[in-house]
Amino acid sequence: MKNLVFDVSVILDLWLKRVSSEQQHIIAGLLVEGENNGHCCWVSSSSLPVLELISCAELKKSGMAPSQAGDAAQALIAELMSKVKLLSNYSFNQTDALQIDNDLEDAQMVMAASALHGLTAIVTNDKRLKTGDKLDQVSPIEVAKWLQAKGENQSIDFIDLKTQQDAIRPQLEQNIYRVLEHGQYIMGPEVAQLEQRLVDYTGAKYCITVASGTEALLISLMALGIKPGDEVITTPFTFAATVEVIVLLGIKPVFVDIEPDTCNINASLIEAKITANTKAIMPVSLYGQVPDMDEINAIAAKYNLSVIEDAAQSFGAMYKTKKSCNVSTIACTSFFPSKPLGCYGDGGAIFTSDEALAQACREIRVHGQSKRYTHTRVGVGGRMDTLQCAVILAKFDRFEWEVQQRLKIGQRYNELIDQQGIKRVKQRADRNSVFAQYTVFVEGREALQQKLNAVGVPTAVHYPIPMNFQPAYQHLCCPDCTPNATVAGKQVMSLPMGADLAPEQQGRIIDALKTHYQQASQ
Ligand SMILES: Cc1ncc(COP(=O)(O)O)c(C=O)c1O
Structure with missing residues (x-):
C-alpha cells in the first residue's frame, strides 16, 4: 500500500479554491479514492491547528461572520477526517524540535510520515519543503504518475507485517497510548477485552490469554493434570514447542506419522499407539489447517483421553462448521508476530469450553493462585502483558x-x-x-x-x-x-x-x- 501525506497548502488550495478547478478536481479525487485505489491518504495531526487557523482567517477575510467562519472551518476538518487517516506525531521530541530544517509544523509532518513503512510521498506544492531520503515529494498533478511508476519491483517480504501496520496505525497507536495512560501493564483492562473478543470469534466458552504459544501448551498439560510417566500422542513434524512442553513435564511424547499430502498427523495411526499410560492426544494444525479432528475426538472419547489442539498456526481457520481453537477439549494458539494473528512480541491463548479446566488454566497462569497469595496449585508466571493485548485488539477489526x-x-x-x-x-x-x-x-x-x-x-x-x-x-x-x-x-x-x-x-x-x-x- 502506498501512502500519500497531504501538506496543509494542498488542502487549503482545495478548500479556498486557490488553484484551477482542474487541480481542485485532482486533489478532491485523490482524497475520495483512498484505499480502494491501492493508496492511503494521510494528514499529519500537526497540520490540523494550522488548517483550522488559516481556513477560518481566510473565510473571515472573504466576509464571513467570525462565528460562522469558525464553524465552517471545523466542518471542513470533519469532512477531511472522514476521508484521511490521521498521522500522529508521537515520536517528535525536544531534540527534534531544536534540529529541524523545516518549519515546526512541516518538521512534524515529515517525521510522522517517515514512520510509515510503505512507499510514501508528501503531496505538496511547497518546493522548499525538505523531506529527506525516505520520502518522495510530489505535486497533486504528479501523483497519478507516482502511484503508477513506483513500487513495481519492490522486494517481497516472506511475511509482510509492514503494510498491515500502516493500515492499522492510528488504532494501534491509540491502543498503545491508552495502556501508557492507565499504566496497568499486567492484567490491565485490555486483557479481559481481548479474551472476550477471542471467545466471540472462536465460539469456545472460555479464553485465557498467556505469555506465548509455548506457555499455552505447558499450562494446558498442567491443567489437565498430566504427570511424569504419562504419555501424550503427537506428531514429530512440528515446531519444537509442541514436544518440548511434553518432555519438560516429564511426560513421554509418543510420535505418530503424518499424512504425506497434508503433513498433519495421520489419525488412522493413532489408536495403535495408545497404551494404559496415554492421557492425551496433541494434534498440530500445521500450516493453518486442522487435522482430522472428528476422528481424533472419537478415538479420545473411546479411551477417555483429552485432546489438545496445537493451533499456534491455525487461528481463524474453519474445520467443518467450527473454528480452530473450538474443536477439542482444549486448544492453544500463538500470537508470535508472524502468526496469522500476531502481536509485537510474545503472546498466546488457551481456549476451552470446560469451566473447571479454564479455572485451572487461569490459576496456573498466575503462579497457581486461587486468590492473592493463596497458591492452590503449582503454577507459572504466564500472563500475556497488557500492551500485547492492546496490539492484538488493534489488529482484530482487520x-x-x-x-x-x-x-x-x-x-x-x-x-x-x-x-x-x-x-x-x-x-x-x-x-x-x-x-x-x-x-x-x-x-x-x-x-x-x-x-x-x-x-x-x-x-x-x-x-x-x-x-x-x-x-x-x-x-x-x-x-x-x-x-x-x-x-x-x-x-x-x-x-x-x-x-x-x-x-x-x-x-x-x-x-x-x-x-x-x-x-x-x-
Ligand atoms: C506448531 C507450533 N506450536 C507452538 C508454537 C509456540 O508458539 P510461541 O512461539 O508463541 O511460543 C509455535 C510457534 O512457532 C508453533 O508453530
Whole structure:
C-alpha cells in the first residue's frame, strides 16, 4: 500500500479554491479514492491547528461572520477526517524540535510520515519543503504518475507485517497510548477485552490469554493434570514447542506419522499407539489447517483421553462448521508476530469450553493462585502483558478481512502451482487453511532456495528435521517409525504468504519458480 501525506497548502488550495478547478478536481479525487485505489491518504495531526487557523482567517477575510467562519472551518476538518487517516506525531521530541530544517509544523509532518513503512510521498506544492531520503515529494498533478511508476519491483517480504501496520496505525497507536495512560501493564483492562473478543470469534466458552504459544501448551498439560510417566500422542513434524512442553513435564511424547499430502498427523495411526499410560492426544494444525479432528475426538472419547489442539498456526481457520481453537477439549494458539494473528512480541491463548479446566488454566497462569497469595496449585508466571493485548485488539477489526485474503491468495497459489505441476500441501474439502505457511514439496531444495533468493523471492523451511531426529528428543522414539515426516522434512519449502501479498508479487514468485523448472528440464 502506498501512502500519500497531504501538506496543509494542498488542502487549503482545495478548500479556498486557490488553484484551477482542474487541480481542485485532482486533489478532491485523490482524497475520495483512498484505499480502494491501492493508496492511503494521510494528514499529519500537526497540520490540523494550522488548517483550522488559516481556513477560518481566510473565510473571515472573504466576509464571513467570525462565528460562522469558525464553524465552517471545523466542518471542513470533519469532512477531511472522514476521508484521511490521521498521522500522529508521537515520536517528535525536544531534540527534534531544536534540529529541524523545516518549519515546526512541516518538521512534524515529515517525521510522522517517515514512520510509515510503505512507499510514501508528501503531496505538496511547497518546493522548499525538505523531506529527506525516505520520502518522495510530489505535486497533486504528479501523483497519478507516482502511484503508477513506483513500487513495481519492490522486494517481497516472506511475511509482510509492514503494510498491515500502516493500515492499522492510528488504532494501534491509540491502543498503545491508552495502556501508557492507565499504566496497568499486567492484567490491565485490555486483557479481559481481548479474551472476550477471542471467545466471540472462536465460539469456545472460555479464553485465557498467556505469555506465548509455548506457555499455552505447558499450562494446558498442567491443567489437565498430566504427570511424569504419562504419555501424550503427537506428531514429530512440528515446531519444537509442541514436544518440548511434553518432555519438560516429564511426560513421554509418543510420535505418530503424518499424512504425506497434508503433513498433519495421520489419525488412522493413532489408536495403535495408545497404551494404559496415554492421557492425551496433541494434534498440530500445521500450516493453518486442522487435522482430522472428528476422528481424533472419537478415538479420545473411546479411551477417555483429552485432546489438545496445537493451533499456534491455525487461528481463524474453519474445520467443518467450527473454528480452530473450538474443536477439542482444549486448544492453544500463538500470537508470535508472524502468526496469522500476531502481536509485537510474545503472546498466546488457551481456549476451552470446560469451566473447571479454564479455572485451572487461569490459576496456573498466575503462579497457581486461587486468590492473592493463596497458591492452590503449582503454577507459572504466564500472563500475556497488557500492551500485547492492546496490539492484538488493534489488529482484530482487520482480521476477518485478512483471513478472507489469505484464503483467496492460498487458492490462487494452488491454481498457479498446480499449473506448474509442482507438488504442494493439500487442503481437505471440509475445512480450510489460513496458510500460516504456504508450502510446496521440492527436490534439490537448497539450490532452488538460493536461486529464488537471488531474484528477491525469500523462502523458508518448516521444518527440516522432525522432532524424533532432534538430538534432544531422538532417544524418545525410533527414528524410522515416521517415514512420511522424514520425507517431508527433506522436501518442504514455504513461499511468501500473507494477507497483503499483492497479485503482482505472487505473479513474480510463480514466474521465478517457472523459470527454475524450465531451466531444470532443458
Ligand atoms: C506448531 C507450533 N506450536 C507452538 C508454537 C509456540 O508458539 P510461541 O512461539 O508463541 O511460543 C509455535 C510457534 O512457532 C508453533 O508453530
